[in-house]
Ligand code: HEM
C-alpha cells in the first residue's frame with residue numbers, strides 16, 4: 001500500500017501547526033506594528049514561514065498526487081486535487097510575501113499601503129477557502145475509504161472501501177463532474 005514518506009507527513013503536520021499559529025496570532029491592525037519588537041517578530045516569522053513553504057513545495061514536487069488511492073484515480077479527479085494543492089501553495093506564498101510588503105512600506109514610508117493590506121487580506125481569505133476545500137475533500141475521501149487519508153493522516157485510520165447507496169449516488173455525480181473536467185481541459 002502506498003503512503004507518503006515520514007518526512008512528507010512530518011512537514012505536512014508541523015506546517016499545519018505553523019499555519020494555525022500564524023492565523024491565530026494575526027496582527028489586528030497597522031497601528032499595532034508601531035511596536036518595533038512586534039514588527040521585527042512578524043518579519044522573522046514571515047521569512048521562516050516562506051522558507052519552509054518553499055522547501056516543502058520543492059520537496060513534494062515529484063510526489064504523485066492522491067498517492068494512497070487503492071484504485072486508479074480519474075484524470076479529472078487528479079486535475080482538481082492538483083489545482084487545489086497549487087492554490088494552497090499560492091495562498092501560503094502570498095501571505096508572508098504581502099506581509100513583508102506591508103513591513104517594507106512601513107519602513108520606507110511609501111504610498112500604496114491600502115493595496116498591500118488588501119492583497120494581504122485577499123491571501124488570508126483565499127487560504128481559508130482552499131484549505132477548507134482541502135480538508136472537506138480529505139474527509140469525503142475518508143468516508144469513502146479510498147486509501148488517500150491513510151497515506152497522510154495518522155489517526156482515525158480507514159479499514160477499506162466503504163459501500164453504501166449514498167456513496168454510489170455521490171459517485172455518479174463525481175464521475176459526471178470528471179467527464180466534464182476531462183472534456184473541458186482535454187485531459188484524455
Ligand atoms: C487538518 C486537516 C487536514 C487534513 C485531514 C489533511 C489531509 C491531507 C491528505 C489526506 C493529503 C494527501 C493528499 C494526496 O495524497 O495527494 C494532504 C496533502 C496536502 N495537504 Fe493537507 N490536510 C489537512 C490540513 C492541511 C493544511 C492546514 C494545509 C496547509 C497549510 C494542507 C496542505 C496540504 C498540501 C499542500 C498537500 C499536498 C501534499 C504536499 O504538498 O504536502 N493540509 N492533506
Ligand code: HEM
Nearest residue numbers: 022026027028029030042046049096099100102103121124
Ligand atoms: C506568515 C506570515 C503572516 C501571516 C500568516 C499573516 C496572517 C494575517 C491574517 C490572517 C490577517 C487577517 C486578514 C483579514 O482580516 O482577513 C493579517 C492581518 C494583518 N497582517 Fe499579517 N500575516 C503575516 C505576516 C505579516 C507581516 C510580516 C506583516 C507586517 C509586518 C503583517 C501585517 C498585517 C497587518 C497590518 C494586518 C491587519 C490588516 C488590517 O488592517 O485589516 N502580517 N495577517
